[in-house]
Amino acid sequence: xxxxxxxxxLLKALKAEGxxxxxxxxxxxxxxxxxxxxxxxxxxxxxxxxxxxEDSSVALCYNxxxxxxxxLCHTVGGKSGKLYMxxxxxANHAGSGDDDVLRAVTNETALPADNETNTDGNARFYGIxxxxxxxxxxxxxxxxxxxxxxxxxxxxxAHGWGSGSVIGHKEWQPGKVDPHGPVExxxxxxxxxxxxxxxxxxxHPASWNPGAPSKPSASPVQEATVPFHIGRYxxxxxxxxxxxxxxxxxxxxxxxxxxxxxxxxxxxxxxLPTGSTIQGRFYHYRPDGTRWTGPxxxxxxxxxxxxxxxxxxxxxxxxxxxxxxxxxxPADSGDQKPVTITTAYCRGLYWK
Numbered sequence: 286x287x288x289x290x291x292x293x294x295l296l297k298a299l300k301a302e303g304x305x306x307x308x309x310x311x312x313x314x315x316x317x318x319x320x321x322x323x324x325x326x327x328x329x330x331x332x333x334x335x336x337x338x339e340d341s342s343v344a345l346c347y348n349x350x351x352x353x354x355x356x357l358c359h360t361v362g363g364k365s366g367k368l369y370m371x372x373x374x375x376a377n378h379a380g381s382g383d384d385d386v387l388r389a390v391t392n393e394t395a396l397p398a399d400n401e402t403n404t405d406g407n408a409r410f411y412g413i414x415x416x417x418x419x420x421x422x423x424x425x426x427x428x429x430x431x432x433x434x435x436x437x438x439x440x441x442x443a444h445g446w447g448s449g450s451v452i453g454h455k456e457w458q459p460g461k462v463d464p465h466g467p468v469e470x471x472x473x474x475x476x477x478x479x480x481x482x483x484x485x486x487x488x489h490p491a492s493w494n495p496g497a498p499s500k501p502s503a504s505p506v507q508e509a510t511v512p513f514h515i516g517r518y519x520x521x522x523x524x525x526x527x528x529x530x531x532x533x534x535x536x537x538x539x540x541x542x543x544x545x546x547x548x549x550x551x552x553x554x555x556x557l558p559t560g561s562t563i564q565g566r567f568y569h570y571r572p573d574g575t576r577w578t579g580p581x582x583x584x585x586x587x588x589x590x591x592x593x594x595x596x597x598x599x600x601x602x603x604x605x606x607x608x609x610x611x612x613x614x615p616a617d618s619g620d621q622k623p624v625t626i627t628t629a630y631c632r633g634l635y636w637k
Contacts, residue, residue: 314373321375331437332453362414386457416429512634525555542606570608
């Protein structure tokens with residue numbers, strides 16, 4: 286919780302982060318402060334405009350429309366990479382959202398599901414509207430995405446926040462989908478990936494420039510979109526106790542680590558009693574010992590060796606790890622003999 290930055294303070298923070306800032310009209314005094322509190326602030330929120338055209342989108346966010354007066358955000362992120370300042374005070378961007386989400390942002394803990402609209406977000410969040418149709422096909426150029434990351438990092442740096450203070454509109458208010466759509470060289474706009482990129486920036490001085498393009502490339506660098514391969518094969522016998530989830534190492538406990546988007550499949554081979562059940566699931570392990578657990582899939586034991594495969598796709602923060610675990614349930618509940626997994630392998634693709 287912090288006092289909002291002044292117009293000069295906000296501008297200084299953004300320019301120090303290397304942002305290409307454009308001061309639009311009377312943005313310093315253009316606000317909705319007469320309608321409610323501006324601050325204390327707790328974080329930053331990412332939106333898309335559901336519009337096209339840089340100039341018209343900036344004008345829309347500055348003026349608003351008949352049903353929602355402007356300003357509609359603090360900054361508009363153009364496809365050119367320019368950041369247009371449209372307000373330094375309260376803006377109509379967040380609306381009402383979930384108090385549990387606000388609590389998580391304040392404490393920088395894992396976000397709960399947004400299932401309520403009982404808290405004024407316009408008082409608590411800085412907002413950026415990134416110019417995009419939001420139709421799932423309109424692409425965010427790399428330079429536009431980089432500018433949004435810099436914008437969020439600059440405000441977090443100024444307040445001493447981490448990336449846990451960054452959320453998407455879709456994580457705040459039920460029914461919202463923004464930000465949404467493909468990002469050049471990164472796949473779909475993913476808030477976990479976005480936060481990981483903010484985290485990376487905050488590890489470096491504000492002047493850090495990892496070589497982001499100054500404009501969309503006519504010939505995109507292919508290496509940015511070519512995935513890395515996962516290929517692990519392990520024939521070590523592993524004994525599985527009935528009814529107990531057991532992490533299954535495959536040449537190491539962690540299948541993946543670091544900020545990553547992935548698609549993976551694990552297959553195990555075991556001599557299971559016919560009709561028994563083996564379940565499997567991926568999970569993301571966090572430094573504090575907590576975890577996100579993926580969906581459970583189950584396979585039934587067959588005559589002879591059973592080959593059971595399990596799939597998952599997702600993304601992890603820079604500090605998280607992907608692991609896999611299994612559980613065995615005999616067909617006869619009175620049979621509590623352990624079983625042995627004789628072979629396990631993991632295959633897949635991941636994007637750093």
